[in-house]
Amino acid sequence: MTHPLERQPDGSFREVSWEHAIRAIAGKLAQLRRDHGGHSLAYYGGGGQGNHLGGVYGSSLRAALGSPYVYSALAQEKTGDFWVNGRLFGRQTCHATSDVEGAQVVVFLGTNPFQSHGFPRARRVLQALHKDPARTLVVIDPRRTETARLADEHLQVRPGHDAFLLAALLGVIAQEQLHDATFLEAHTTESAPVLAALGEVPVADFAARSGVPLEQVQRVARLFAGARSATVRADLGIQQSRHSTLNSYLEKLLYLVCGHFARPGTNSLHSFLVPLIGHSPEPEHAGGLRTRVTGMHPIAKLYPPNVLPAEIDSDHPERVRGLIVDSANPLRSGADSPAYRAAFSRLELAVTIDVALTETAALSHFVLPAPSQFEKAEATFFNLGFPHNSFHLRHPLLPAPPGTLPEPEIYRRLCVALGALPERFPLLERVARLDRRAPRLRLFPAALKAKLALNPKLAPLTPLVLYATLGRALPTGLEAAAVVWGAAQFYARRHREAVERAGIRAAGAGLGEALFARILGSPRGTPISEHAWDDTWSMLRTPERKVQLAIPSLLEELAGLADEPDARDPARPFLLMAGERRAYNANTIYRDPAWRKTDAEGALWLHPDDVARLELCPGDRVLVQAEGGEAQVAWQASEVVPPGLVSLPHGYGLVHPDADGARTPTGPSVNELTSAAHCDPFTRTPFHKGVPVQLARVPRAADEASFARPT
Ligand SMILES: Nc1nc2c(c(=O)[nH]1)N[C@H]1C(S)=C(S)[C@@H](COP(=O)(O)OP(=O)(O)OC[C@H]3O[C@@H](n4cnc5c(=O)[nH]c(N)nc54)[C@H](O)[C@@H]3O)O[C@H]1N2
Ligand SMILES: Nc1nc2c(c(=O)[nH]1)N[C@H]1C(S)=C(S)[C@@H](COP(=O)(O)OP(=O)(O)OC[C@H]3O[C@@H](n4cnc5c(=O)[nH]c(N)nc54)[C@H](O)[C@@H]3O)O[C@H]1N2
Ligand SMILES: [Mo]
Numbered sequence: 001m002t003h004p005l006e007r008q009p010d011g012s013f014r015e016v017s018w019e020h021a022i023r024a025i026a027g028k029l030a031q032l033r034r035d036h037g038g039h040s041l042a043y044y045g046g047g048g049q050g051n052h053l054g055g056v057y058g059s060s061l062r063a064a065l066g067s068p069y070v071y072s073a074l075a076q077e078k079t080g081d082f083w084v085n086g087r088l089f090g091r092q093t094c095h096a097t098s099d100v101e102g103a104q105v106v107v108f109l110g111t112n113p114f115q116s117h118g119f120p121r122a123r124r125v126l127q128a129l130h131k132d133p134a135r136t137l138v139v140i141d142p143r144r145t146e147t148a149r150l151a152d153e154h155l156q157v158r159p160g161h162d163a164f165l166l167a168a169l170l171g172v173i174a175q176e177q178l179h180d181a182t183f184l185e186a187h188t189t190e191s192a193p194v195l196a197a198l199g200e201v202p203v204a205d206f207a208a209r210s211g212v213p214l215e216q217v218q219r220v221a222r223l224f225a226g227a228r229s230a231t232v233r234a235d236l237g238i239q240q241s242r243h244s245t246l247n248s249y250l251e252k253l254l255y256l257v258c259g260h261f262a263r264p265g266t267n268s269l270h271s272f273l274v275p276l277i278g279h280s281p282e283p284e285h286a287g288g289l290r291t292r293v294t295g296m297h298p299i300a301k302l303y304p305p306n307v308l309p310a311e312i313d314s315d316h317p318e319r320v321r322g323l324i325v326d327s328a329n330p331l332r333s334g335a336d337s338p339a340y341r342a343a344f345s346r347l348e349l350a351v352t353i354d355v356a357l358t359e360t361a362a363l364s365h366f367v368l369p370a371p372s373q374f375e376k377a378e379a380t381f382f383n384l385g386f387p388h389n390s391f392h393l394r395h396p397l398l399p400a401p402p403g404t405l406p407e408p409e410i411y412r413r414l415c416v417a418l419g420a421l422p423e424r425f426p427l428l429e430r431v432a433r434l435d436r437r438a439p440r441l442r443l444f445p446a447a448l449k450a451k452l453a454l455n456p457k458l459a460p461l462t463p464l465v466l467y468a469t470l471g472r473a474l475p476t477g478l479e480a481a482a483v484v485w486g487a488a489q490f491y492a493r494r495h496r497e498a499v500e501r502a503g504i505r506a507a508g509a510g511l512g513e514a515l516f517a518r519i520l521g522s523p524r525g526t527p528i529s530e531h532a533w534d535d536t537w538s539m540l541r542t543p544e545r546k547v548q549l550a551i552p553s554l555l556e557e558l559a560g561l562a563d564e565p566d567a568r569d570p571a572r573p574f575l576l577m578a579g580e581r582r583a584y585n586a587n588t589i590y591r592d593p594a595w596r597k598t599d600a601e602g603a604l605w606l607h608p609d610d611v612a613r614l615e616l617c618p619g620d621r622v623l624v625q626a627e628g629g630e631a632q633v634a635w636q637a638s639e640v641v642p643p644g645l646v647s648l649p650h651g652y653g654l655v656h657p658d659a660d661g662a663r664t665p666t667g668p669s670v671n672e673l674t675s676a677a678h679c680d681p682f683t684r685t686p687f688h689k690g691v692p693v694q695l696a697r698v699p700r701a702a703d704e705a706s707f708a709r710p711t
Contacts, residue, residue, distance in 0.1 A: 001357060001369035002403035013367070018405065018413070021366055026417035028349045029065060032322045038066025039292055040321040042308070045072065045328030047276075049587060051373050052381040054407025056274065056463050056483045058326055061411045063460030064420035068289060068298075069320070073328060073587075074277065075302040076335070077236055079683045080245035082277060082300040084252060087551045089269065090541030092279045092300040096252070096267045097384045098231040101125055103265035105223060105230035107138040109251055110162065110237020110689070114146035116581040118235065119384075126150055136227075138220055140165065141237060143577075143640050143647070153220050158211035159575050159645055160690040163243035163561055165210035165217070166250035171201030172221035173257060179225065180259030187261070187537075190550035194253065197555045202562060209566075225258045229265025240579075241689040242567075244680040249554045256547060262536035269539040270386035271495050273528055274379075274487045277301060292318035296684060304684040305334040306676045309343035322349040326407060329588040331359040332653060335674040335686040336628055353410060356591055359655065370407055371400035377480045387533060389498075392525030393484060396477045408467045408480045415464055425451070425469045432473040439513050444470065445489070462486065474520070481520060488516040491528070501530035572692035574610075576624065577641075578670040579650030579688045591656050593666040602652035602667030605638035610646070610695075619700040624648075624668075626693045628675035633668045646695065650688075 004021035005013040032040050043062050046055025086092035100106050113122045129137045130150040139151040148154045157165045173179050174195050184191040207214040224230050232255050238247035260266040278301030286297035293314045294307040311320045331340050350364040361367040374397045383391050415421035435444040452459045463483045471482035489512035492499050506514035518526050537545050584596040604622050621632045641647055653669025679686045
């Protein structure tokens with residue numbers, strides 16, 4: 001895209017100027033806010049896997065609009081984890097990381113890092129673990145994944161039964177007194193009710209229900225508890241499946257009860273240079289922060305994509321009418337694509353900021369083209385390292401294509417058009433330039449402070465104020481780094497010793513400047529802090545800096561597990577893992593099918609026994625029928641999946657223009673099959689890893705063109 005696009009009444013797009021697009025969008029936003037209030041406006045995304053820098057500036061636009069709603073992909077996977085962190089560690093921003101490289105025993109729980117990575121040099125670290133006889137690799141996964149094949153212990157849990165397995169592991173630990181009583185005494189409160197609850201777990205029964213042999217449960221529990229150091233790394237396999245929030249609690253109890261915390265080779269809290277998330281009050285105190293239609297409360301200041309279609313497609317007077325999407329593609333990535341399509345047709349204003357004409361962009365009123373991540377300054381804020389933490393401000397490698405604008409500039413222009421931000425800041429701009437030449441003067445911080453004190457309405461727009469002032473004084477192409485300056489000041493103040501240990505030195509407030517200078521001058525990225533293991537304790541936000549071990553509502557859920565009936569749907573006897581990470585997908589950013597060396601069609605993987613049962617022949621398709629919809633897909637026999645479990649990749653079903661310009665999708669759109677109601681009742685994270693489906697053979701002669709067609 002080389003121009004902003006405006007949708008015409010016939011659905012086609014017209015290229016328009018930036019001036020026109022900004023004026024029209026700001027005008028409509030102002031009208032919606034005036035007629036229906038800030039609650040009628042919502043924001044979605046603000047950063048994908050590697051581009052978080054632009055999203056920070058989106059917060060300024062939200063402030064200008066008075067919109068409280070940030071919908072984020074993180075709130076369809078990690079909010080259960082964040083909420084549990086808030087209860088255990090005092091704030092939802094207290095995030096735990098795992099020292100995979102340093103641990104004697106590593107447990108991968110519902111994650112396949114061989115494909116999904118998630119920590120640096122994942123494959124090499126996995127190989128090293130595999131080869132080292134003194135270390136043990138444990139994988140908990142219903143499938144025999146690439147990671148599971150490297151494991152010393154593969155606990156092949158029944159899909160959706162991790163709560164039973166984790167409870168059984170914890171039951172063994174508590175009942176055999178393998179927990180670390182000294183650690184619990186020194187560093188936690190309320191351990192007694194937790195140990196009592198674990199003492200009640202019917203270990204043999206739960207092991208049987210989880211599908212893992214009792215001896216293996218006992219062996220792994222003893223090994224984990226007795227290890228010098230051990231760590232757990234969990235991901236979607238437990239977060240997007242049954243008991244999601246309880247799973248996250250039990251996962252954390254596993255390392256906490258054994259005292260595998262805040263030491264080398266264990267789990268620890270870590271520092272964020274730029275925090276990705278915030279802290280939200282408990283639901284009972286959410287008050288006006290709740291969404292209007294579904295009454296959903298925020299967690300970590302985020303709202304779940306699972307409720308957004310209902311918030312839009314409603315007759316509620318305060319429904320969402322305007323939506324800005326940046327760096328996300330909910331029409332493919334959100335559960336229940338048909339509901340998203342219906343909701344988008346009811347939006348009075350939909351704006352998508354993206355590098356590609358995505359499925360979401362195609363249904364928007366305006367599409368605003370941004371340069372790609374190689375064509376502007378960018379950064380990821382997934383800096384989860386502890387004790388070493390680093391940051392990479394990526395410099396542009398290529399010039400931005402004409403007609404595109406980087407996200408901060410788009411947000412700045414919108415805020416100016418809304419009358420929320422001055423076009424120029426003559427004095428602050430001059431002071432910023434002066435400071436860049438003579439950083440020791442440090443005139444800019446005082447000038448900024450004075451400006452914000454005199455104009456309190458500008459304070460919530462600070463990121464854009466920085467961009468419009470300091471940004472103009474930064475080297476060409478690095479303007480968007482202005483907000484990192486602010487983050488560096490906070491970080492240096494909060495973690496002074498750790499920053500100094502990373503070799504960054506300066507007296508007083510100069511340390512923040514020195515940290516920023518280091519980041520700006522390190523196009524390959526740089527260490528920003530070197531923590532001491534004990535720093536975890538100062539990062540805890542509980543009153544006594546102790547872990548608050550008991551979460552009564554989840555202990556209650558744990559106690560209820562024993563009576564839980566086995567949920568099976570005879571009409572849909574297979575379980576679909578709707579959204580596997582494979583060699584050739586990357587969320588919805590892998591657009592050009594020619595980039596794939598294998599798995600061109602994103603095949604359904606199913607066990608050879610199931611292939612035989614369905615009498616599938618080469619060239620046949622499989623009709624996958626779920627509650628939410630159906631799709632015809634290619635298939636491939638695979639012993640990675642056990643009988644009864646089948647798997648489709650996510651990130652397919654994307655349109656890409658072919659040689660003739662035709663825009664046909666490739667492979668299955670998994671979210672045509674998923675339903676928003678199949679989710680964790682508390683966090684509303686979808687249970688994508690276990691969607692009940694029926695399968696049927698579609699013989700080769702049948703209509704091949706209907707492949708993965710939306711129903
Ligand atoms: N069924 C099912 N659904 C799933 C999943 C699953 O396992 N199963 N996984 C879920 C998970 S964990 C996640 S995180 C979500 C991800 O889903 P989304 O949050 O929607 O994110 P992405 O698919 O990464 O989409 C990123 C978008 O950003 C655009 N983009 C790339 N670079 C830039 C840039 O520099 N600027 C701008 N403005 N845009 C850019 C891309 O073109 C793309 O459209 O999907 C979820 N959906
Ligand atoms: N190649 C590639 N890498 C990626 C991405 C990508 O799209 N492609 N996306 C990135 C993103 S946004 C994310 S969130 C991460 C996600 O990374 P992962 O969570 O590692 O990826 P998934 O393949 O979705 O699921 C992980 C594992 O969960 C298992 N699983 C399914 N059901 C269950 C269950 O009931 N219990 C247990 N214990 N396990 C189960 C699956 O068999 C699978 O091996 O990957 C990131 N990395
Ligand atoms: Mo994700």
